[in-house]
Amino acid sequence: MTTLYVIINWLLLFSYWSLISGITLRIMMKRRSVPSSMAWLLIIYILPLLGVITYILFGEPNLGKRRIKRSKALWPSTVRWIKNLKRYQQIFSDKNSEVARALFQLCEHRQGIRGLKGNQVKLLSKSEDVLHTLIQDIGLAKNNIEMVFYIWQAGGLVDRIIESLVEAAWRGVYCRLMLDSVGSIDFFRSSHPTLMRAAGINVVEVLHVSFLRSFLRRMDLRQHRKMVLIDNYIAYTGSMNMVDPRFFKKNSGVGQWIDIMVRMEGPVATAMGVIFSCDWEIETGERILPPVNINDIVSFEKKYSHIIQVIASGPGFPEGVIHQALLTSIYAARKKLVMTTPYLVPSDDLLHAICIAAYRGVKVHIILPRNNDSILVDWASRAFFSELLKAGVLIHQFKGGLLHTKSILVDDQLSLLGTVNLDMRSLWLNFEITLVIDDDDFGRNLAKVQEEYIANSHLIEAKSWSNRPYWQRILERFFYFFSPFL
CATH class of the missing domain: 1.20.5 (Single alpha-helices involved in coiled-coils or other helix-helix interfaces)
Structure with a gap:
């Protein structure tokens, strides 16, 4: 024995x-x-x-065997679709501004497609305007509507969005919705999915969470994109979830969420449609590559000049491309760099790039919310302040609510907007999307929004920050230890 x-x-x-x-x-x-x-x-x-x-x-961005298999299977057809699109050379840009050239070259080599020209672009900086404009576009939809959101929460104007989608479905518009299981958990527990499905809307709960699935795929891998596609020629993306800020997280103590979205018409909608079709096939197994509506594309190409590149990230997409794009943008700055993010937990490479930009004489602004909905991220981000302030970076704490906007503006010319936070989760894990817009008119519009944020912010002084209590420094370093996982 x-x-x-x-x-x-x-x-x-x-x-x-x-x-x-x-x-x-x-x-x-x-x-x-x-x-x-x-x-x-x-x-x-x-x-x-x-x-x-x-x-x-x-520990690892495991998508699960079934989704990995689908991801590998879809790429041959996607490559053929992109090859077909490339036949229409008139929609692709062959030149960029000096500050944008390196980034567009990077995107072309990593994603196989050049920047798309001939797009109409409108920046929407108020959530109410976003929702009203979207309701109008849904009401005019004729063929199809596709949406992807991390959070969908009913209430306020979102209820009118739901009503508009139901009405669109009843008149024969094919509607597909992909909503993250974690972010939209309250929505899936409500009666709205049943109501929408009864009208013929295809509502898919993405990346289900359960105890058994936790050993088959990574549970904190989330569908974090925010996208709307209408009739393959209207597209929206940005930082805003499908929520009405007046009714969203009212008891969190951080104020209303502040976001921006971009409404686009033109070839960029077709490119974003490919991203949606990839996500849809990975999740459902159904192939729905969008048609190349070259007649619509050519008509827009003749009318508008905005040059846009779309960067998609996540398992199955080019690894590290978002991180590389951010580094390339920061190193391209010569005069001014303005960054807004709700969560600042950068990689060492990003931190050094930002500091080097400031040391090079670039005027660098980082705008963060003064009150954050994540205590862990709030404290971890402060561990980077000393190094940034020492380099001469201007750190602004926004006082008008939870600033959820994710944007970068380089020399008032090159704009990056989308769903990417400056943290490890967005940079290396989640399904994200970023627009790269090379246009000085759009840059000026974004600059006005960022200036409004700065005007409603508190500037952190390096001297006062160095005199903060010692217990705060201990908490910052403690939470910094977890920064690779935030």
Whole structure:
């Protein structure tokens, strides 16, 4: 009996260390930042069993076998679609401004497509305007409506959006909705999905969360895009979820959420349609590549001059392209760089690029919400302030609500807007989308919005920040430890 216990103990010990060694080797073999690898190793060796389970659940961007299989299967048809689109050379831009040239070259090499010209673009900086304009466009839709949102919450003008979609479905418009399971959890618990499906709207709950699925794919991998496509020639994207800020998270203590969206007409809608079709096929298995409406495209190409590139990220899309695009944009700055983000937990490369821009003499502004809905991110972001302030970066804390806008403006010419936060989750994990717009008129419009944010912000002084209480510094460093996972 004693011998049996000894054998069992040795087997358990061997299994334990084999598991620890296997996870350690897996961490070391993955190409990731050193701080992230070290953080994972510390967690695993300080809290071995809990650390191993946590790594299995959250350590790698595992999409799940079924979705990975679909992702691989869709690319040949997507490549053929892009090749077909390239036949219409008149819709592609062959020149860019000096500040945008490197970024557009990067996007062409990483995504296989050049910037699209001939787009009409309108910046919508007020949520009420976004919802009213969207209601009008839905009312005029003739063929199809596709939407992707992280959060969909009924109430206020969103109820009118739902009514407009139901009416569109009844008159024969094909409507598809992809909503994230976590972000839209309250919506899926309500009666609205049943109502919409009864009208013929195809509502899909994306990336379901459950205990059993947690061991098959990473649970914090989320569908974070915000996109609307109408009749393959109208498109919206930006930072705004499908919520009415007057009714959203009223008890959170951070005020109303402040967002921007961009409404577009032209070839860019066709490109965004490909992104939606990829997401749709990965989730449902159904192939719905959009048609190339070249007649509509050519008519817009003759009327408008906005040049746009669309960057999509997430499993199955070019790895690290968002991160590379941000770095390229920052290094292209010569005079002024303005960044707005609700969550600032940058990679070391991004942090250094921002600081180097300031050291080069670029006037760098970062605008953040003064009150944040994430305590972890709020404290972790403060750990970067000292280094940024030392470099001469101007950090503004917005006082008019939770500033949720994600935007970058380089030299008043190159604009980046979309769903990407300056944190690890957006940069390396989630399904995200960013617009790159090379146009000085649009840049001036974005600059006006950013100036309004700055006017309603508190500027952090380097001297007063250096005199903050010591206990705050301890909390900042503690939460900074978790920054690779935020």
